[in-house]
Amino acid sequence: MRLFTWNVNGLESLLRKGYFADFVNRTSPDIICFQETKISRRKLARWSVATKDWNCFLSVCKTNEGYSGVATFCLSHFPLIKAEEGISGFLSAECLSWNPSRSWFCSQRETPNWRETTYSVGYHFEAREDIGLLTKLDKEGRCAIVEFPYFILFNVYVPFDSSDETFEYKYLFIQSLLKRIKMALESGKNVVLCGDFNCARERIDHCDPEGVIQNKPRNSSFESDPCRQLFNEICGCKGPLVDVFRYFHPERLDAYTCWNNQTGARKTNFGTRIDYILANRAFVESFVTDCDILSDIYGSDHCPVYIELRNVLPVSQDSLHVERLPPFCCRHFPDSLGSQQSLKDVMKVSINANCSKIMESGPHFVGAISFKRTAVTVRSSTVASQETERYSQEDKYGATLLSRKRTFDHSTCNEMDAFSNEEYYATVRDSENYLHSTKYQKAKEDWRKLFQNRQRVPLCTGHNEPCLLRVVKKKGPNLGRKFYVCGRPIGKGKEGRCKFFLWYDKQDTRY
Structure with missing residues (x-):
């Protein structure tokens, strides 16, 4: 049995590009x-x-x-036993009123707080x-929060402290989380x-704890950060929980879970370990057999x-009944009713679907110019809706259209009656405009490359590379x-980025 945690930086993107599958x-x-x-919530029905x-x-x-958000998936x-949203328990139990016809839903008129219900x-x-x-x-x-028979699972996304205000939120969040864990x-x-704690516990979990390589020196020592100190109260030597990865790999170096995509830091493994799985020691010693980082799985700036x-x-057939699931479960959401499918169907969604749609639009567009009687009955609104797709085709479609226009003979004159002269010339005009715009863009790109190549790109002093x-x-x-x-x-050693820096100047004749 495997339990995963992963900051996906956008679940919709993960599904659409096929990384989830x-x-x-x-x-x-x-x-x-x-x-x-x-x-x-409005996208729940789309992605099911x-x-x-x-x-x-x-x-x-x-x-x-489209901001933040956490999701916990478990096999049906x-x-x-129970499930809850948030740490405070003061969120309105909105989902209790979605289907009041079921006897196990709350029958109160006003929406109660989670802590006021038996489902908390x-x-x-x-x-x-x-x-x-x-x-x-x-x-x-x-x-x-989801409660299973043998443990309570907390899935959290800790705020990032980019300012004094967000630092206060982050500190309060970790502090409240610690109190609730101790009570459980x-x-x-x-x-x-x-979850993602947006905090590296120790120096071994950070590629640049002092900020020297990134040219961002810290105002104080690495260990003096208040949020880091509070985090270590949860999973430190005397904390209630254990850092499961360090329990199995106490001395492993360069074990990171997050990298900066803008600097290409994943190629040099210049990152931080801010994604953790923590558990109480008795549970780890009794039930956990292994813990590791899967840095070779892509789809986000984090890894699982x-x-x-x-x-x-244990497997329970009773849990398959929707009525026995906690009200917080997505299968009770009104947005999802009637749209539930299997996970294999969800995984079929990939980026290739977009490519197939583009290729399918080509034959319809070409067929319209061949003056088939079946294409004549297409309404003007349909033609207008395909206009944007028409311009997105490659040059081969434009060439095909032009060749069909030139090879037009008298054998097709009988079919011209279905087209008005205005529609015909408008279609031909669109194809010619498309070819003209394509040639213009190509010429513009050639001129840009020509002048760009005349200006030499400097070589860095550390590697003598462009x-x-x-x-x-x-x-x-x-x-x-x-x-x-x-x-x-960016990275450590000779393989990483050197400190070369030069302002760009159009008037500089040296380059």
């Missing part, structure tokens, strides 16, 4: 915890995340569509003055905590982390200014 086929997961799904063979617990951002034959996982702390901030964080879709452990429950478990969840031209995107006096840097990805 590759991931499932290679790993055969039993439980998957996704972070940063960036999927909204509520599949028949998987149960999904999805927490979406309620304040900013695993028995479930429980073990809440008392209300505090900062409960408003914590509820605001919960509305961003940063936590989904004190009640005798096993706890598994996984998994633990191998003994079969702690540099890359970059643009300053950070706000300030140099915004929009171009500069040259080493063409290699």
Whole structure:
């Protein structure tokens, strides 16, 4: 039995490009915890995340569509007890009123809080003055809790501290998470905590703990970060949980789970380990047999982390009935009712589907110019809707259209009656305009390459290789200014990027 955690940086992109199918086929997961799904409720029916063979617990951002979000998938034959959204327990139990006809749904008129229902996982702390901030964080879709017979699974996406305000959110989130975990452990429950913590625990988990290579020196020591100290209270030497990866691989170096795609840091393995699976020591010693990082699986700027478990969840036929699932399950969402399918059907969605649609539009467009009587009956609205696809075809379609126009003979004159002269000349005019625009774009590209090649690209001093031209995107006096840097990805040693830097100047005759 395998449990995975993965920050996918957009679940829709993962499905559309086929990475999700590759991931499932290679790993055969039993439980998957996704972070940063960036999927909204209105897209649930399109992607059908509520599949028949998987149960999904999805927490979406309620304040900013397409932001944050976590999702927990588990095989449908695993028995479930309860499920809850958020850490505070003060979110409105909106899903309890979706289908009030079922007896096990809450019958209260007003929508209650999770902590007020029997479907809450429980073990809440008392209300505090900062409960408003914590509820605001919960509305961003940063936590989904599922209780299985032998353990409670926390799937979290910790905020990134880019400012003083977000630092306060992050510290409060980790602090509240620690309190709730301790309460669950004190009640005798096993706890598994996984997700993206946006924090590297120790120096061994960071490629550049002092910020020297990235030219971003820290104002304070690596260990003095308040959020890092609080995080280590959860899984440190005296913490309630264990870092499962370090439990099995205490001395492994260069074990990272996140890289900067803009600098190509994954090629040189210049990253950080900020994705974790934590569990209480008794559970690890009794049930966990292995833990590792799958850095060869792509689709995001993060990679999956998994633990191998003994079969702690027995198969239960009763769990197949939707009525026995917690109300928070996606199979109860009104958006998903009637659209549920198997996971294999979901995995068929890939980027190749878009290519097939483009190729299918070609024959219809060519057939319209061959003056077939079947094409004559196409309405003008349909022709207008295909106009954008017509211009997206390759040059071979334009050449085919022109050749058909030139080889037009009297044998087709009888079929011209179905076309008005206006429609005919409009179609021919469109094809000629398309060819003209294509030739213009090609000539423009040739001239651009000609002048670009006349200006020599400087070579970096560290590797004597051509540099890359970059643009300053950070706000300030140099915004929009171009500069040259080493063409290699950022990293350590000679294989990484050297410190070459040169401002781009059109008037500089040296290059």
